[in-house]
Amino acid sequence: MGGLTAIGFDADDTLWQNERFFRLTHDRFAALLADYAAPDHLMARLTAAERRNLGHYGFGIKGFTLSMIETAIEVTEARVPAAVIADLVAAGREMLEHPIELLPGARETVEALSGRYRVLLITKGDLLDQERKLAQSGLGDLFDGVEIVSHKTAESYAEIFARHGEGADRAMMVGNSLRSDVVPMLEAGGWGVHVPHELTWEFEAAEEPTDAPRYLRLARLAELPDALDRLAG
Amino acid sequence: MGGLTAIGFDADDTLWQNERFFRLTHDRFAALLADYAAPDHLMARLTAAERRNLGHYGFGIKGFTLSMIETAIEVTEARVPAAVIADLVAAGREMLEHPIELLPGARETVEALSGRYRVLLITKGDLLDQERKLAQSGLGDLFDGVEIVSHKTAESYAEIFARHGEGADRAMMVGNSLRSDVVPMLEAGGWGVHVPHELTWEFEAAEEPTDAPRYLRLARLAELPDALDRLAG
Numbered sequence: 025m026g027g028l029t030a031i032g033f034d035a036d037d038t039l040w041q042n043e044r045f046f047r048l049t050h051d052r053f054a055a056l057l058a059d060y061a062a063p064d065h066l067m068a069r070l071t072a073a074e075r076r077n078l079g080h081y082g083f084g085i086k087g088f089t090l091s092m093i094e095t096a097i098e099v100t101e102a103r104v105p106a107a108v109i110a111d112l113v114a115a116g117r118e119m120l121e122h123p124i125e126l127l128p129g130a131r132e133t134v135e136a137l138s139g140r141y142r143v144l145l146i147t148k149g150d151l152l153d154q155e156r157k158l159a160q161s162g163l164g165d166l167f168d169g170v171e172i173v174s175h176k177t178a179e180s181y182a183e184i185f186a187r188h189g190e191g192a193d194r195a196m197m198v199g200n201s202l203r204s205d206v207v208p209m210l211e212a213g214g215w216g217v218h219v220p221h222e223l224t225w226e227f228e229a230a231e232e233p234t235d236a237p238r239y240l241r242l243a244r245l246a247e248l249p250d251a252l253d254r255l256a257g
Numbered sequence: 258m259g260g261l262t263a264i265g266f267d268a269d270d271t272l273w274q275n276e277r278f279f280r281l282t283h284d285r286f287a288a289l290l291a292d293y294a295a296p297d298h299l300m301a302r303l304t305a306a307e308r309r310n311l312g313h314y315g316f317g318i319k320g321f322t323l324s325m326i327e328t329a330i331e332v333t334e335a336r337v338p339a340a341v342i343a344d345l346v347a348a349g350r351e352m353l354e355h356p357i358e359l360l361p362g363a364r365e366t367v368e369a370l371s372g373r374y375r376v377l378l379i380t381k382g383d384l385l386d387q388e389r390k391l392a393q394s395g396l397g398d399l400f401d402g403v404e405i406v407s408h409k410t411a412e413s414y415a416e417i418f419a420r421h422g423e424g425a426d427r428a429m430m431v432g433n434s435l436r437s438d439v440v441p442m443l444e445a446g447g448w449g450v451h452v453p454h455e456l457t458w459e460f461e462a463a464e465e466p467t468d469a470p471r472y473l474r475l476a477r478l479a480e481l482p483d484a485l486d487r488l489a490g
Contacts (some may be wrong), residue, residue, distance in 0.1 A: 080353050082385030086319040093326065094346055102339040106330045109342055113327055120313050151384050152315030152407040174385040 028215070028252070030189030031137055032171075032181075034199025035147035035154065038245070039130040040161055043223040045122045046088070049115050053092055056108050060100045070095045071226065078227075082174050084150035089116030120153055124160040127221075129246030131163060136249045138166045142189050145170045146181075146197065148204070176204040178211035185214065198248060201228035210236050219245050261448070261485070263422030264370055265404075265414070267432025268380035268387065271478070272367070273394055274358040276456040279321070282348050286325055289341050293333045303328045304459065311460075315407050317383035322349030353386055357393040360454075362479030364396060369482045371399045375422050378403045379414075379430065381437070409437040411444035418447065431481060434461035443469050452478050 036042030053070065054063040061069075073091040081087025092112045096104045137143055145167045147154050154172045158164050169188045173180050185195040196215035199205025206216035207230050215238045233239045242251060269275030286303065287296040294302075306324040314320025325345045329337045370376055378400045380387050387405045391397050402421045406413050418428040429448035432438025439449035440463050448471045466472045475484060 077350075080350055081319060082383065084319075086314060086317075086323060086383075089323060090319060090346060090349070093342065097339045097343045097346075100339065102343060104339045106333065106335040106337045106339070106342070109326065109339070110330045110335060113323060113330075116323070117310075117313055150315065150319075151405065155407055172384065174388055 027194045028141065028196060028256075030142040030144060030185055030195040032144040032146040032184070032195065032197045032209075033134065034197070034201065034205045035145055035157065036149065037200045037221040037224065038127070038198065038205070038219060039134070039145075039163065040127055040157065041125040043221065043225055044125075045119050046225065047223060049088075049092075049119055052115050053096075053112065056111055057096055057099065057104070060104070066095070066099060069099055073098070075227065082150075083148045085116055085119045085153055086150055088119075089113065092116070120156075124157055126161060126163075127245065129244060131166075133245045133248050134163055134166045137252070138168075142168045144168060144184070144188055146173065146176070146184060147171075148173050148176060176201075176208055178208045181209050181212040181214065185212070198245070200224055201230075202232060203228045203230035206230070206239065207233060210238055214238065215240065217242060217248065217251075219243075219248075260427045261374065261429060261489075263375040263377060263418055263428040265377040265379040265417070265428065265430045265442075266367065266400075267430070267434065267438045268378055268390065269382065270433045270454040270457065271360070271431065271438070271452060272363040272378075272396065273360055273390065276454065276458055277358075278352050278355045279458065280456060282321075282325075282352055285348050286329075286345065289344055290329055290332065290337070293337070299328070299332060302332055306331070308460070315383075316381045318349055318352045318386055319383055321352075322346065325349070353389075357390055359394060359396075360478065362477060364399075366478045366481050367396055367399045370485070371401075375401045377401060377417070377421055379406065379409070379417060380404075381406050381409060409434075409441055411441045414442050414445040414447060418445070431478070433457055434463075435465060436461045436463035439463070439472065440466060443471055447471065448473065450475060450481065450484075452476075452481075 033039060054066050057066055073095045077087060077091050093109055151172050171184050182192050185192040189195050192212035192214040196217060197205050197209035198217040200219055200221040202218055206218045209216040210233055217240045219242050266272060287299050290299055306328045310320060310324050326342055384405050404417050415425050418425040422428050425445035425447040429450060430438050430442035431450040433452055433454040435451055439451045442449040443466055450473045452475050473484060
């Protein structure tokens with residue numbers, strides 16, 4: 025694999041915890057609306073609202089907060105007290121302030137590959153929120169480029185790796201989402217490396233592309249440098 | 258001015274209408290809460306919420322919607338009915354779907370300069386929303402680069418024009434906001450061109466830098482090509 029020149033890393037739940045904070049907010053949402061609906065029903069309605077609103081809001085905490093508010097009104101048939109809505113607004117804002125928790129091996133792995141490859145951070149979500157997390161992570165200086173995108177598609181990977189490297193076929197994308205990080209990168213002709221996280225938003229699920237020759241699955245991010253050596257050797 | 262190589266255009270209220278839709282939503286907000294507070298008081302509280310939340314939400318419609326909801330709860334001391342909150346969520350979503358109305362001369366001006374200069378679109382706001390508006394505007398193909406940023410600062414202009422051109426001192430930024438488009442660009446050493454819009458969000462106000470040698474003020478965007486010729490001649 026002498027041809028590999030660029031490696032893109034997903035951010036949320038690849039380099040640092042993210043879904044954990046959504047799950048904590050889910051629990052808070054369920055507790056606040058416990059008088060109106062059972063937790064399972066609430067989560068199903070919230071997920072439906074998130075999917076329905078994705079085309080309007082895109083990914084990120086602000087859209088998630090608006091979907092929580094919409095769901096709270098919906099399941100209570102507009103009987104939810106404004107104080108509960110205020111709590112949901114506050115819950116969303118606390119998510120926007122949560123401290124960054126790097127995942128094991130994140131810094132070491134990016135450090136080991138930075139300099140040897142063009143190393144990019146490629147993430148979706150709210151612009152300001154992702155910038156804040158990158159700044160707090162302390163990893164900012166390790167990346168040759170940062171791309172915050174509205175969608176991760178084969179086209180967006182082709183465009184990003186053409187601009188930052190020598191094209192997607194000489195590039196690799198590493199992330200916890202089969203749907204966003206792996207499958208479209210394989211479609212773009214590059215390498216797709218799946219590093220599963222114990223918590224992954226169901227929207228990010230996809231069938232594992234086990235037969236794709238450029239697909240790799242690693243149990244831990246820290247295995248990436250050795251895997252690259254094996255592929256090159 | 259033989260040295261000018263790149264021109265950045267702001268998007269909202271420079272190339273297409275934007276603040277107009279915020280004002281329509283302000284009116285709707287005031288009407289929905291007319292039983293609780295006078296319009297002037299409501300707008301003052303909403304503006305205060307927007308400023309307070311800017312560091313959390315950044316610019317854009319999703320954050321504005323959350324600020325409307327927060328203000329509605331605040332001014333009613335949490336007595337606002339959930340149905341009104343639902344109307345505010347709907348108002349925000351309608352803003353995200355409003356059709357693009359190009360401002361007079363927008364297409365002609367960008368077309369006239371595209372090819373002669375590196376022409377960039379530089380805007381802040383929600384990523385997905387700005388992408389949608391650019392796609393709907395039909396102007397996408399005219400730009401050599403599109404930058405959606407969380408803040409417009411001297412640093413962000415220096416970085417963008419270093420990446421896309423030959424530095425800010427050989428670049429010009431054109432927009433309706435003295436605070437975001439003109440003043441930081443002048444600070445970065447470039448040209449700042451103010452094209453006022455009849456409606457400008459008060460956050461975007463700044464003192465007019467009349468003494469700055471690289472400051473220009475044009476009544477209409479369509480005057481830009483002639484102004485460039487005069488500067489070059």
